Every structure is written in structure tokens, then in C-alpha cells.
Amino acid sequence: MSTLSEAYADSPLHLQHIIPMDFESVQTVPDSHSWPQITDFPPAVRSDEELTIPIIDLTAPHVVELVGDACRTWGMFQVTGHGVPSILLEDVESEARRLFELPARQKIKALRSPGGATGYGAARIAPFFSKNMWHEGFTIMGSSVDHARELWPHDYKRFCDAMDDYQKKMKVLSYKLWLLILKSLDITEEQVNWSSSDGALQLNSYPCCPDPNRAIGLAPHTDTLLLTILHQSNSNGLQIFRDGVGWVSVSPLSGALVVNAGDLLHIVSNGRFSTAYHRVMANQACHRVSIAYFYGPPAESLMVPVCETQFPLYRSLTVKEYISIKAKHLEKALLLIRI
Ligand SMILES: C=C1C[C@]23C[C@H]1CC[C@H]2[C@@]12CCC[C@@](C)(C(=O)O1)[C@H]2[C@@H]3C(=O)O
Ligand SMILES: O=C(O)CCC(=O)C(=O)O
Numbered sequence: 001m002s003t004l005s006e007a008y009a010d011s012p013l014h015l016q017h018i019i020p021m022d023f024e025s026v027q028t029v030p031d032s033h034s035w036p037q038i039t040d041f042p043p044a045v046r047s048d049e050e051l052t053i054p055i056i057d058l059t060a061p062h063v064v065e066l067v068g069d070a071c072r073t074w075g076m077f078q079v080t081g082h083g084v085p086s087i088l089l090e091d092v093e094s095e096a097r098r099l100f101e102l103p104a105r106q107k108i109k110a111l112r113s114p115g116g117a118t119g120y121g122a123a124r125i126a127p128f129f130s131k132n133m134w135h136e137g138f139t140i141m142g143s144s145v146d147h148a149r150e151l152w153p154h155d156y157k158r159f160c161d162a163m164d165d166y167q168k169k170m171k172v173l174s175y176k177l178w179l180l181i182l183k184s185l186d187i188t189e190e191q192v193n194w195s196s197s198d199g200a201l202q203l204n205s206y207p208c209c210p211d212p213n214r215a216i217g218l219a220p221h222t223d224t225l226l227l228t229i230l231h232q233s234n235s236n237g238l239q240i241f242r243d244g245v246g247w248v249s250v251s252p253l254s255g256a257l258v259v260n261a262g263d264l265l266h267i268v269s270n271g272r273f274s275t276a277y278h279r280v281m282a283n284q285a286c287h288r289v290s291i292a293y294f295y296g297p298p299a300e301s302l303m304v305p306v307c308e309t310q311f312p313l314y315r316s317l318t319v320k321e322y323i324s325i326k327a328k329h330l331e332k333a334l335l336l337i338r339i
């Protein structure tokens with residue numbers, strides 16, 4: 001049986017695409033991080049409905065329909081009534097900040113290895129762009145002890161406990177959301193041929209940027225797995241691309257979590273749900289930290305598009321195979337598996 005982390009190990013990266021810049025040491029945006037032109041739509045006048053992603057209270061009566069509508073039109077929504085204690089959200093965020101505030105030479109000790117999936121480093125999508133992002137991350141799959149020990153040899157427990165607790169809560173919430181999603185697609189749990197799940201936690205850091213118009217926090221991308229739950233705290237920056245409208249900001253809502261559909265959900269729903277194309281803008285005033293949990297089936301699971309009324313749009317393939325196609329082709333991956 002191979003795990004999610006082994007699926008990523010099959011696509012090794014170069015160190016130049018793993019080691020983030022020492023953001024503390026720069027006062028201007030270097031050429032390596034200077035992007036040609038970052039357009040910030042929408043230029044036209046739009047209604048509030050076109051510019052605000054849906055906010056869904058998970059305890060509301062028609063939650064299945066609301067989730068279905070949001071996934072069809074946006075591929076993204078914010079949830080309240082999710083049951084994750086705010087103290088835990090504050091705790092993971094402050095542990096993440098404690099990590100990113102360490103000096104660069106310290107963080108490098110927990111660097112992701114070229115064939116590895118976990119640890120400190122630049123975003124995995126880095127090799128697809130000629131410029132670097134104003135971002136550093138820390139990826140956790142299961143236990144974070146090995147890497148946390150490299151950062152804090154004697155004081156790693158606080159960090160690990162917060163991450164373990166958060167991953168457990170995210171797993172429960174993801175499953176709850178997954179059941180709502182299945183219902184809204186009219187798919188039974190038996191129709192998808194996997195039962196357990198796998199997940200990853202990504203701590204993202206976007207240091208204050210001296211010239212946010214020339215830099216980008218996280219380049220436009222879609223997430224790979226089924227769904228992502230994001231705690232974005234209270235700083236701006238996240239945007240989603242909506243066809244016919246442009247880049248729409250996802251305003252932080254205190255206590256809410258952002259949920260978005262990933263490529264695997266788009267495949268399993270046979271294109272009925274959109275995978276969210278999103279990015280993060282750089283920010284001059286504050287150091288943005290976000291925590292993303294990626295939820296997916298075990299790496300060996302077979303993804304089969306399910307839809308009674310349409311022919312399959314995509315060929316069936318395992319999670320592992322999709323990850324390896326995406327590692328080579330990024331955005332073109334979905335097109336390459338179209339029937
Ligand atoms: C389980 C996942 C999901 C990953 C890869 C792996 C661990 C890190 C995740 C991210 C986090 C940052 C954006 C992204 C696009 C990236 O570069 O690394 C994500 C990616 C994906 O959704 O593809
Ligand atoms: O930091 C954010 O708001 C978004 C992060 C993100 O897109 C990701 O981790 O995949």
C-alpha cells in the first residue's frame with residue numbers, strides 16, 4: 001500500500017525549487033521574485049452576489065442544497081457552525097507563526113528533501129513558474145515529530161500536539177462535508193469505491209512584502225485532492241477566479257473556514273462541481289499565515305466519474321496516478337485525462 005506522502009516522493013524536485021528566500025534579509029523585491037504584471041480584476045461593476053462567495057451555516061436546514069449550489073457555481077464557500085473550537089484555530093495559527101518567525105538558518109534544518117513531501121519549503125508548484133513566490137510553507141502528513149524536533153530539539157511537543165489535534169478535527173469535519181457533497185450529487189457512499197481517507201496539513205506564510213504590486217503570494221492554481229479546508233485568519237489576500245467575472249477576493253470572516261473543491265472532486269462529480277482556481281496576493285502591511293487541510297482518498301483508490309445521466313468526461317485513474325500526471329503537467333492534467 002502506498003501513502004499520499006509516497007505518491008509525492010515519485011516526483012523529486014530540485015533544491016532551487018524547495019529553498020525559500022530569506023525574506024527577513026531583503027528590503028526590496030529582487031528580480032527573482034518580480035512578476036511581470038499582476039492583474040487585479042474585476043474592472044466592471046458587479047452585483048454583490050457575483051463578488052461574494054457563499055457563506056453556509058452547517059446547521060442550517062437546507063445545507064445539502066446550499067453546498068451543492070456553491071460547489072457548482074464557485075467551487076468554494078465559507079462555513080460557519082462547523083464545530084471547530086476557536087481556541088484551537090488560534091492555537092494552530094500561533095504555533096505556525098512561531099515556526100515561521102524562526103531565523104532562516106533554523107527553518108532550513110527542517111527542509112523538505114527533494115524526494116520528500118513533508119517539512120519546510122517553497123510551494124510544490126514552484127517549478128512551473130519562472131519567478132519565485134512571496135511564500136514559504138511547512139507540510140505535515142500524519143505526525144510532525146521528526147521535522148518539529150529538527151526545529152525545536154527540546155520544545156517540539158507544543159507544536160506537535162496542536163497539529164495532531166487540528167488534523168483530527170479536520171478529518172472529522174472533512175468527512176461531514178464529504179457526506180453533504182455526496183448527497184448533493186446524489187451519490188451513495190457505496191458508489192465510490194474507497195472508504196477511509198488520507199490528508200495533509202499545509203502551514204502557509206506570506207511575509208510582509210515591500211512592493212506587493214510586483215510580487216505574488218501564491219501563484220494561481222487548483223488544489224489536487226477532493227476538498228480543502230482553509231483557516232485564513234483575518235488578513236486579505238486570497239482570491240478565486242470566476243469565469244466571466246475575474247479575480248474575486250475571499251474576505252476573511254471571523255471564525256469561518258473556507259472550503260474549496262479540488263481536482264479529484266471535479267473528476268468524481270464528472271465535471272458537475274468546479275475545482276476552484278485561486279491565488280494569494282502579496283501584502284505590505286501584515287504577515288499572513290494560513291492553515292490548509294487537504295482531504296482525499298488513500299493513494300491507491302480508483303477515481304471513477306459518477307453521473308447517471310452523462311457519459312464519463314474523464315477516464316478512471318488512481319489518486320497516485322493523478323498526482324504524478326499533475327506533478328508533470330500542472331493545470332493541463334485535467335485535459336490530459338479527458339475522454
Ligand atoms: C497533499 C498535498 C496538496 C499540495 C501538495 C501536497 C502537500 C502540499 C499541498 C500544496 C499547498 C500549497 C498549494 C499546492 C498547490 C502546493 O504547491 O502544495 C498544494 C498541493 C496541491 O493541492 O496540489
Ligand atoms: O493562503 C491561502 O489563503 C491559500 C492557500 C492555498 O491555496 C493552499 O494552501 O493551497
Ligand SMILES: [Fe+2]
Pocket residue numbers: 221222223278
Ligand atoms: Fe490552494
